[in-house]
Amino acid sequence: MNKALSIIEEDSKYLMQSFSRWYPLVIERAKGSLVYDVEGKEYIDMNAGIGVMALGHGNEKVISAVQEQMSKFFHYSLTDFYYDLAVRVARKLVSMVPFQGKVFYTNSGTESVEASLKIARGHTRRQYVIGFTNSFHGRTFGSMSFTSSKYVQRSMFSPLLPSTLLVPYPDRHNPICRDDCASAILSYLEDWILRKMVDPNDVAGFLLEPIQGEGGIVIPPTEFMQGLEKIARKHGILLILDEVQTGIGRTGRMFAFEHFNVEPDLICLAKALGGGLPLGAVVGRSEVMDLPKGSHANTFGGNPLALAAAEVVLEEVPLLLSRVNERGKIIMDILNSTKSKYIDEVRGKGLMIGVDLRKQDKPFEEGLERVLMNSFTRGVLAIGAGESVVRLLPPLVIEDELASRGSSIIKQEIENL
Numbered sequence: 260m261n262k263a264l265s266i267i268e269e270d271s272k273y274l275m276q277s278f279s280r281w282y283p284l285v286i287e288r289a290k291g292s293l294v295y296d297v298e299g300k301e302y303i304d305m306n307a308g309i310g311v312m313a314l315g316h317g318n319e320k321v322i323s324a325v326q327e328q329m330s331k332f333f334h335y336s337l338t339d340f341y342y343d344l345a346v347r348v349a350r351k352l353v354s355m356v357p358f359q360g361k362v363f364y365t366n367s368g369t370e371s372v373e374a375s376l377k378i379a380r381g382h383t384r385r386q387y388v389i390g391f392t393n394s395f396h397g398r399t400f401g402s403m404s405f406t407s408s409k410y411v412q413r414s415m416f417s418p419l420l421p422s423t424l425l426v427p428y429p430d431r432h433n434p435i436c437r438d439d440c441a442s443a444i445l446s447y448l449e450d451w452i453l454r455k456m457v458d459p460n461d462v463a464g465f466l467l468e469p470i471q472g473e474g475g476i477v478i479p480p481t482e483f484m485q486g487l488e489k490i491a492r493k494h495g496i497l498l499i500l501d502e503v504q505t506g507i508g509r510t511g512r513m514f515a516f517e518h519f520n521v522e523p524d525l526i527c528l529a530k531a532l533g534g535g536l537p538l539g540a541v542v543g544r545s546e547v548m549d550l551p552k553g554s555h556a557n558t559f560g561g562n563p564l565a566l567a568a569a570e571v572v573l574e575e576v577p578l579l580l581s582r583v584n585e586r587g588k589i590i591m592d593i594l595n596s597t598k599s600k601y602i603d604e605v606r607g608k609g610l611m612i613g614v615d616l617r618k619q620d621k622p623f624e625e626g627l628e629r630v631l632m633n634s635f636t637r638g639v640l641a642i643g644a645g646e647s648v649v650r651l652l653p654p655l656v657i658e659d660e661l662a663s664r665g666s667s668i669i670k671q672e673i674e675n676l
């Protein structure tokens with residue numbers, strides 16, 4: 260048995276198998292936008308550890324910042340103590356958002372969403388939060404109550420959080436979205452939900468991804484985002500944007516909300532923020548970030564090693580944004596040049612790109628599995644999203660040559676279906 264197979268066998272013996280792995284990659288090491296498995300085979304990374312490794316693997320500046328911090332201290336906890344690094348990174352984050360803000364650090368995306376729910380309820384003293392169908396916000400009880408892209412993620416775990424509602428996210432495949440999706444959903448929300456079912460004065464927040472990631476790279480119309488912001492402002496409802504996947508340069512802007520010209524009240528971050536170390540954050544308007552002393556905290560949030568990496572990430576990513584858009588265009592052009600009848604749409608912003616595969620107007624799940632597996636066999640790593648969308652989230656620093664070689668292989672595998 261080769262090394263990879265024996266690790267996979269042991270994995271099934273010792274790890275709970277609740278994951279959804281697409282193919283048997285057993286990683287040994289990675290550098291830049293290349294990943295090597297335990298047999299020494301090289302792969303082009305069009306996934307970046309699910310959108311985490313924005314600066315690529317083994318970035319020298321990240322390594323030396325973390326090493327330097329390691330020689331000072333690993334951990335002490337912001338819950339009861341102070342350190343300057345936490346202030347520096349928070350100051351930097353706040354300088355990147357369009358409002359006077361404050362930060363709360365977490366360890367993951369789901370924990371950022373949980374924190375945002377508590378902040379929203381605590382600040383407004385209202386209990387309802389309205390989310391959107393086909394979303395992914397995480398897998399703990401609060402965030403899971405809004406996660407709705409696959410029912411396996413929630414079906415066994417009820418009861419979920421009460422006082423939550425989901426309304427449709429604008430997606431052209433949603434049957435209610437045939438004509439004018441944005442105004443249909445906005446008037447449903449205003450005229451049916453907030454006039455008949457829930458008093459808007461009981462609603463703490465609207466929680467949504469500005470572009471759905473796990474749900475299949477779904478980009479809402481600008482009128483929807485702006486209309487939602489307007490409803491939120493009218494009723495004193497907070498706009499909570501989950502930028503765990505879209506944030507930190509992924510879409511060619513520092514944050515995806517910038518594409519829509521809206522201003523959130525709370526922004527949930529994680530993934531790329533810590534440069535590969537576990538770090539999340541909620542960045543919110545100062546007046547909203549007012550949970551009282553002792554009401555929310557965590558032991559590890561704002562870990563110094565992760566913050567040292569984040570300081571480099573926040574320094575470097577803004578310098579990359581125009582290249583992110585150029586590289587995204589290279590990939591989109593290649594994918595758009597296929598003649599495969601199974602491509603319903605290639606969509607994305609920056610380096611968050613989805614190829615929607617459909618067969619006879621239905622999601623082509625088996626096609627997605629074949630494309631991912633065959634691309635893997637040919638040395639390209641990508642994963643799926645939604646029911647049948649090839650999801651591409653390469654490192655933001657991916658070289659043009661690797662980006663075009665990787666996407667050409669994926670394109671060929673789609674054509675081979």
Ligand SMILES: Cc1ncc(COP(=O)(O)O)c(C=O)c1O
Pocket residue numbers: 367368369370372395396397398468472473501502503504505529530
């Ligand atoms: C938009 C979004 N929110 C939240 C999460 C949950 O993040 P984590 O897996 O770090 O808990 C994810 C993870 O993919 C995500 O894409």
